[in-house]
Structures are given as C-alpha cells and as structure tokens.
Amino acid sequence: MSVQSSNTQEIDIEFRAVSKRFEDVVAVENVSLTVARGAFFSFLGPSGCGKTTSLRLIAGFDQPTEGEVFIGGNSVVGVPSHKRPVNMVFQQYALFPHMDVAANIGYGLRQRNPKPGKADITKRVDETLEMVRLGGYGKRKVWELSGGQQQRVALARALINRPTCLLLDEPLAALDRKLRREMQIELQTLQRDVGITFILVTHDQEEALSMSDTICIMREGKIIQSGSPRELYDEPVSKYVADFVGKTNFFSGEVVDSNGSSVSVKSVSGQVFVGLQAKGAVPLAKKSKASIAVRPEMISISAADETTQNSDIVIQGRVMNRIFLGEHSEYLIATEGFGDVLVLTPKVLESHSKGFAPGDQVSISWGPEAALVLGDT
Amino acid sequence: MKEDSQSNRWLTAALLAPTSLWFLVMLIFPLIVILVFSFGERAAVGGYAGGFTFEQYANLPSRLKAFQNTMIIAPAGTLLCLLVAYPLAYFLAVKVSRQYKLILLVLVIVPFWTSLLVRTYAWIFILGGRGIPTLLEFIGFEGVRLINTQGAVLVGIVYGYLPLMVFPLFVSLEKLDKTLLEASSDLGGSPFKTFLQVTLPLSMPGIATGCMLVFILLMGEFLIPAFLGGGKVFFIGNALVDLFLQSRNWPFGAAVSVTLVAIMLITVSLYMRLTMGGKSGRDQSLM
Numbered sequence: 221m222s223v224q225s226s227n228t229q230e231i232d233i234e235f236r237a238v239s240k241r242f243e244d245v246v247a248v249e250n251v252s253l254t255v256a257r258g259a260f261f262s263f264l265g266p267s268g269c270g271k272t273t274s275l276r277l278i279a280g281f282d283q284p285t286e287g288e289v290f291i292g293g294n295s296v297v298g299v300p301s302h303k304r305p306v307n308m309v310f311q312q313y314a315l316f317p318h319m320d321v322a323a324n325i326g327y328g329l330r331q332r333n334p335k336p337g338k339a340d341i342t343k344r345v346d347e348t349l350e351m352v353r354l355g356g357y358g359k360r361k362v363w364e365l366s367g368g369q370q371q372r373v374a375l376a377r378a379l380i381n382r383p384t385c386l387l388l389d390e391p392l393a394a395l396d397r398k399l400r401r402e403m404q405i406e407l408q409t410l411q412r413d414v415g416i417t418f419i420l421v422t423h424d425q426e427e428a429l430s431m432s433d434t435i436c437i438m439r440e441g442k443i444i445q446s447g448s449p450r451e452l453y454d455e456p457v458s459k460y461v462a463d464f465v466g467k468t469n470f471f472s473g474e475v476v477d478s479n480g481s482s483v484s485v486k487s488v489s490g491q492v493f494v495g496l497q498a499k500g501a502v503p504l505a506k507k508s509k510a511s512i513a514v515r516p517e518m519i520s521i522s523a524a525d526e527t528t529q530n531s532d533i534v535i536q537g538r539v540m541n542r543i544f545l546g547e548h549s550e551y552l553i554a555t556e557g558f559g560d561v562l563v564l565t566p567k568v569l570e571s572h573s574k575g576f577a578p579g580d581q582v583s584i585s586w587g588p589e590a591a592l593v594l595g596d597t
Numbered sequence: 598m599k600e601d602s603q604s605n606r607w608l609t610a611a612l613l614a615p616t617s618l619w620f621l622v623m624l625i626f627p628l629i630v631i632l633v634f635s636f637g638e639r640a641a642v643g644g645y646a647g648g649f650t651f652e653q654y655a656n657l658p659s660r661l662k663a664f665q666n667t668m669i670i671a672p673a674g675t676l677l678c679l680l681v682a683y684p685l686a687y688f689l690a691v692k693v694s695r696q697y698k699l700i701l702l703v704l705v706i707v708p709f710w711t712s713l714l715v716r717t718y719a720w721i722f723i724l725g726g727r728g729i730p731t732l733l734e735f736i737g738f739e740g741v742r743l744i745n746t747q748g749a750v751l752v753g754i755v756y757g758y759l760p761l762m763v764f765p766l767f768v769s770l771e772k773l774d775k776t777l778l779e780a781s782s783d784l785g786g787s788p789f790k791t792f793l794q795v796t797l798p799l800s801m802p803g804i805a806t807g808c809m810l811v812f813i814l815l816m817g818e819f820l821i822p823a824f825l826g827g828g829k830v831f832f833i834g835n836a837l838v839d840l841f842l843q844s845r846n847w848p849f850g851a852a853v854s855v856t857l858v859a860i861m862l863i864t865v866s867l868y869m870r871l872t873m874g875g876k877s878g879r880d881q882s883l884m
Contacts, residue, residue: 331785
C-alpha cells in the first residue's frame with residue numbers, strides 16, 4: 221500500500237517496500253510511505269503494530285530486512301544511527317543520569333567533529349533551554365526535575381542538533397492528562413517555530429488527531445490507512461480505522477446492493493441501511509459482511525412522539541444513561557434489534573428543553589449522509 | 598506514640614545485637630589484642646611477653662621488601678583483573694542473550710567449587726618446567742622461566758580473583774539502561790565515545806566495588822605468592838605466616854599486621870574519595 225503525505229513538496233523521509241523481521245516475528249511488512257519536509261506525521265496504532273519499529277528504522281537502531289529507507293533523498297541502509305541527521309525523543313526520555321541538564325543538552329554538540337568551542341556550546345545550550353522554557357535550569361540534576369521538565373530536556377537535547385527530522389516515541393505517555401494537553405500544544409508550536417519534520421509514534425488517537433497533519437494507522441506491521449485527521453475521521457476505509465479514530469456506533473449486516481459508492485446493508489434485524497463507502501476503500505461485493513458506522517454526534521435525538529423530518533433512519537429506544545460533559549451530553553440509548561447506541565448532543569441543541577432523563581422513550585435518527593459502510597476488516 | 602517508638606527501639610536493638618556481638622568478639626577484640634601485642638616483646642621461647650616498646654615498629658624496615666611487593670603487585674593485580682574482567686562482564690551483561698546468560702554466569706563461578714589451593718597447584722604445573730616452557734621450547738624459545746616470577750604471581754592473581762571482579766561489574770552493567778546507549782548513538786556518539794561517556798561512568802560503582810573487593814583481599818594474600826612466587830616474590834601475608842608460625846615473633850608480627858591494616862584503611866579511603874568524590878548521595882547508593 222502506497223501513501224502520499226498531504227502536502228507533497230520536498231520529501232524528507234521515505235520508505236520503499238520496507239519489511240523488518242525479528243526471527244519469526246514480522247514487525248513491519250512491505251511498508252511504503254513518504255513524509256514531506258516540515259510535516260507533523262504520526263504513526264498511530266496499538267502496541268505491537270510496528271509503529272515503534274518503523275521509527276527505529278528511521279533512527280537507525282534497527283536495519284530493514286528488506287526494502288530501503290531514505291532520509292533527505294539518500295538511502296540510509298547500513299548507515300549507523302550516530303551518522304544519521306535525525307534525532308529522537310525517547311519514551312522514558314533516556315536522559316543521562318550522571319550529567320546535569322546542560323551536559324545532557326550539549327551532548328550532541330560535543331560529539332561533533334570538529335567539536336565546537338566550550339563558549340559556543342554553552343551559548344547554544346542556554347538558547348535551547350530558553351526555547352523549551354527551562355532557562356536557568358542548566359546546573360540541575362536531571363532526576364530533580366518533574367516529568368514535564370525532563371520531557372523538555374529530552375526535546376532540547378534532540379533539537380539542539382538541528383536534525384532534519386525529529387522522532388518522538390510516545391513522548392507524552394509518561395505525563396498526566398493535564399500536562400499532556402499542555403505539551404501537545406507546546407509541541408505543535410515548537411514544530412511550527414523550528415520548521416523541521418516531526419514524526420510521532422503514539423497509541424493515543426486523541427494525541428495523533430490533535431497534533432499531526434498526516435496520520436498513518438498501522439496494524440500488524442501494515443499501513444491500514446493514511447491521511448489527514450479529518451479524512452481518517454470522516455472517511456475511514458475500514459471498521460478498524462473507524463473504531464480506532466473516535467467513537468462510533470456499528471451496525472453489522474450483509475451487503476444487499478451496491479451502486480457505486482452507495483451501498484445498502486441489511487442488518488441482522490432486517491432493517492436496510494444505505495450508506496456511503498469512503499474513497500480508497502476496497503469495494504464490497506454483494507453478500508459480504510459489512511458494518512454501518514454512524515458517529516455519535518451525527519445522530520439526533522427527540523421525544524418518541526415528536527415527528528422527525530429529513531431523516532433516513534428512525535429507531536425507537538429508551539434512554540439508559542446520560543453523561544453530562546459540559547458542552548455535550550452523551551446518551552446511551554437501548555434499542556430493540558440494534559443494541560446500545562451512543563449519541564452525542566451539543567448543549568446548544570438541548571437548550572430548548574432539559575434534555576432527556578434515563579427511562580425516557582426517545583427516537584433517534586440520522587440523515588443519509590451520516591452513515592458509512594465499512595468492510596469488516 | 599511514645600510507647601510505640603520505645604518498643605521499636607527495643608526491636609532495633611534486638612535485631613542488631615547478634616551482629617554487633619559478632620563484630621565485637623571476632624573483629625574489634627582481636628584487633629585490640631593485635632594492637633596491644635604490637636607494643637610488646639617477644640618471649641624467650643617465642644610468643645608474646647608484656648611490655649611497652651616501639652621496638653617492633655622500629656624494626657619494620659627489615660620487612661620492607663614484603664611491603665614493596667604487596668604495594669606494587671596488589672594494585673597491579675587489581676588493575677589486571679579489572680582489564681580482563683570488564684570485557685567479560687560487558688559481554689555477559691550486554692551481548693549474551695537471556696537464555697545463555699545464566700549458564701555462562703555459573704561457568705564463571707565453577708572454579709570456586711574446588712579449593713584455591715588445588716587450583717594454584719595446577720598453575721605450578723602449567724607454568725613450571727614441564728608446562729608452558731616445554732611447549733615454548735618446541736617452537737624454539739629456550740630457557741623461558743615463568744614460575745617463581747612476578748608474572749606468575751600476577752597470572753595466579755587474575756585467575757583466582759576474576760570472579761570477584763566480574764560479578765560487581767556484571768551487576769552494574771546489567772542495570773545500565775540500554776536505551777541510554779541508543780540515546781548516545783542517536784546524538785552522534787560513536788560506539789567508542791559512547792563507551793567512554795556513558796557506559797564507563799555509569800559502571801563506576803561496579804568498578805569501585807570490584808576493585809575494592811579484590812584489592813583488600815590481595816593485600817592479605819599469601820597462598821598465591823607462596824606457590825607461584827617461590828621464595829622470591831613474597832607478600833606481607835607471607836611475612837606474617839613466617840613471623841607467627843615459624844619464628845614465633847608475635848609482637849613483630851602484630852606490628853606488621855597493624856601497619857598493613859593502617860595502609861589498607863588509608864588507600865581504601867583515598868580511593869573511595871577519588872572514585873566517589875563530588876558525586877551525590879544518589880550515585881553512591883547505586884553501589
């Protein structure tokens with residue numbers, strides 16, 4: 221499967237039919253991709269999907285079993301990590317415990333040949349500390365710092381080398397939720413400021429969606445889908461992608477009719493749904509298993525006796541649970557024949573009423589544009 | 598609350614009592630005896646006769662050679678042990694796959710299953726006239742003498758003390774976070790620079806512990822120099838055996854012992870300051 225990054229001008233990182241096997245285990249299988257210069261690119265997937273291995277292939281810690289990796293147009297097959305123009309921010313930061321903050325950050329500069337002068341290194345270290353908002357922390361021991369500060373030291377230690385590409389391996393996984401949000405914003409700002417390519421590995425879909433301009437979803441060593449966050453959310457090519465990116469209601473059934481991109485699926489309970497297939501998805505044959513996916517925010521909810529217009533599908537149900545989320549309310553509706561359905565209603569649409577309480581009989585509906593038909597893979 | 602801390606204190610005292618008693622009877626008391634003896638005089642039939650004199654200490658220069666040998670060969674042997682043990686420990690801790698690690702570690706200890714006496718006898722044969730020198734004669738090197746030299750003693754030391762050096766090194770290298778090595782490489786450090794800047798400093802606690810173990814034991818060594826050094830390369834340990842058991846000059850023997858302990862204390866504390874100096878409490882706790 222070949223993937224093109226959204227804004228293709230100059231290519232920074234490229235995989236050509238790359239595979240990586242560890243003895244019997246296939247970590248990455250026949251992956252081809254390009255990452256444009258200056259992009260914020262994410263590998264997203266569950267653990268063991270090959271995303272970290274892909275990153276290690278770029279860093280040079282592992283060499284591909286087959287295929288070639290290119291950095292800035294040059295094949296780096298066989299080039300050891302210390303000769304590659306990329307730098308990595310490690311998951312647990314991997315800061316050197318026997319050096320203070322300044323020595324950690326200056327480490328990369330001291331490895332250069334010829335080695336820059338002491339004064340030059342000190343100046344650059346101080347500048348970089350300022351950049352990650354840790355001015356004056358140079359003499360601190362690394363273990364005295366909080367998780368967020370260690371994270372910034374790790375960033376500074378990588379960025380000071382002005383790599384063509386910065387690799388981030390689950391950089392925010394060790395931080396608490398609030399700090400993670402802050403660092404997400406900080407990383408994005410930093411990336412715009414320094415203008416270099418960021419490649420992020422994460423299992424957190426929210427993190428990938430909020431930061432990157434291209435996401436590559438991986439599963440069992442292969443790329444399942446790649447595109448902008450919006451494309452992945454609105455037009456997932458498979459149930460796996462839809463399930464991974466955001467919350468979705470699935471109604472499984474069998475394809476009864478297919479007419480270009482519009483597909484009819486007959487659900488287990490006999491209802492026929494019509495939905496669209498995403499561009500780039502494998503066309504579904506008649507009688508094949510498929511799922512209808514409807515995002516919770518695409519479903520509207522109304523009292524059972526109210527009439528709804530302009531809707532394709534109307535299903536009766538009973539409110540099981542309501543979670544108030546501030547700007548949204550999340551309802552869980554029990555239906556007959558369609559299982560439990562998740563509905564997300566914005567507060568503004570509820571303002572005319574008090575919303576619904578558990579036990580209320582309601583009808584839920586969605587329009588023809590809301591449903592997507594997905595293959596069950 | 599008060600009663601609680603009271604009973605806690607009793608518990609602590611009770612737990613510490615056996616060890617304290619052991620140290621008192623087996624370490625402090627003998628040390629005091631030796632110290633007292635060192636200021637006494639030799640009885641006419643040998644052994645100890647009371648008195649207070651500095652004669653024994655004044656007589657120390659007569660054993661200068663033993664002190665010299667010990668002070669040169671013990672540090673040299675320790676260094677040699679370190680140089681041989683480090684690559685081995687590194688290999689075991691970093692390179693060997695998990696499944697073979699245990700087997701190889703056991704192999705390091707296997708020599709301990711027989712007594713050092715027997716193993717040193719074996720070296721007498723290997724280094725002696727019918728051992729390696731005979732082999733060398735075959736390929737044309739005649740008249741090579743190995744046994745009863747400093748070299749022979751050093752070989753014996755490295756052989757005998759290697760496991761003591763390997764284990765602390767292995768432990769500290771095994772604990773070393775391998776992603777730090779990747780981080781160094783990622784930042785442009787060649788394998789050699791990575792070793793010097795990351796692996797070596799972070800294995801310092803293991804180096805310090807191993808060197809300390811080997812050095813302290815070597816200072817009192819007598820078996821290896823007696824067997825492989827003949828009468829030519831003798832340690833303070835050999836002098837002590839001679840003084841206490843052969844010539845039965847206990848006060849002089851005691852004075853030599855006290856001097857040995859003093860030298861050891863000084864070198865060890867200097868060494869500790871050198872290797873651990875300027876480091877924080879956290880680094881020391883790694884030991």
